[in-house]
Amino acid sequence: MSSLTLISHLLCPYVQRAAIALAEKGVPFEKIYIDLKAKPDWFLKISPLGKVPLLMVPQAHGSEAILFESSVIAEYIDESQPGPRLHPDDALTRARHRGFMEYGSSILADIWGLETTRDATVFEEKRKALIDKFGRVEDVLGDGPYFAGSKFSLVDAVFAPVFRYFDTFDEITDLGIFASYPKISAWRKALAARPSVQEAVTPGYRQLLREFLKKYDAYMLTLAS
CATH class of the missing domain: 3.40.30.10 (Glutaredoxin)
Incomplete structure (x- = not known):
């Protein structure tokens, strides 16, 4: 097959x-x-x-x-597929993970608004919404390095692409979204080091994202230092 x-x-x-x-x-x-x-x-x-x-x-x-x-x-x-399970065995914990996978999708919706808007007011609204949403995640994180501790899960697979956006955004301007969230910052770093995360995009991803921002004439680009 x-x-x-x-x-x-x-x-x-x-x-x-x-x-x-x-x-x-x-x-x-x-x-x-x-x-x-x-x-x-x-x-x-x-x-x-x-x-x-x-x-x-x-x-x-x-x-x-x-x-x-x-x-x-x-x-x-x-x-x-064979290999390590990426979802918890316990039904309640698994349901909780599914909820945070959906929460990750809601964060992506705000990122879309942040990166495509030309309007300063909308940009700030999205930036503050992201700070609030990541704050809720910070509150539920444990000692790491991943969402569920030492075990990589599907929640990590959802949030790794979320954090990848900010690798490029950080090169443009300091959004200050993770400034008060040490657990998220450590989680983001751990995910970025994971080979599966690194290999999930082409080597030209960051340049392609910058070109996408230029195409939308994104307000974020006006903040570049």
Whole structure:
């Protein structure tokens, strides 16, 4: 049976979640990149929402099953593939982790507003919203280095792409979002050092993100020192 195939976009944080989960499980996979501004017909035929990621899972007789939605894909990878479990065994703890995975998605929504707005007022609203949301995460973190302590989990796979944005943002300006959050700062550093996280994007990711900001004429760029 051939390997799994991950349909991707170069900047998509949701794709990174799946790529990280696959790498953590040691699963070989092929990655196919598409342009979301010019979605190919074959992609639109298999993607119910017209979004990435998609995971193409080989089946018998040469057919393929298509999975969509990053959290669904990540959980399928965890449940179906050998290697260390990335979700807790305890049902209550697992449900709590799923909640924080969704919380990570809500943070991504605010990051989208932060990086695409041309308006100073909207930018500040998003910056303050992110400070508040990360503060709630700071309150639940333990001694680390990961969300659940020493064990890497799917929550880490969700937040690693979140923190990756700030590697580029920090080169532009000091947003001050993590200034009062030592646990998050340590978590961010630990995730950045993880090979699965480093390999989830192409080497040109930071430049591509800068080009994205320029395309939107982002207010953030006016703050560059």
